[in-house]
Amino acid sequence: MISISGELAAVKYSGADAGGVVYHALSPTSIIGLSTEGDSKRVVDSWVIQPTGKVLMSKTITGFGKFDSVKAFVGNVKSKC
Secondary structure (H helix, E strand, O other): OEEEEOOEEEEEEOOEEOOOOEEEEEEOOEEEEEEEEOOOEEEEEEEEEOOOOEEEEEEEEEOOHHHOEEEEEEEEOOOOO
16 A cells, blocks of 8 residues: 655555655655665665556665565556545
8 A cells, every 4th residue: 555645655565564664755646765774775665656547666675685676566556545
């Protein structure tokens, strides 16, 4: 679930938060999430909801060894609140 309210934003996966990633709204339909841990662990997460209802997500994870990765997907808005 993506929640945007003014400059505040949140992302929840199956009811749980995103594990220390702090999200900020860039606009009413786009957010960026950042997490830093120590000198080398980083997470950068971005979400955009297009006017057509398409959702674009990209995430980069680095400094976590075997969990280092780049992820992306395109989906559809399931519902609006």
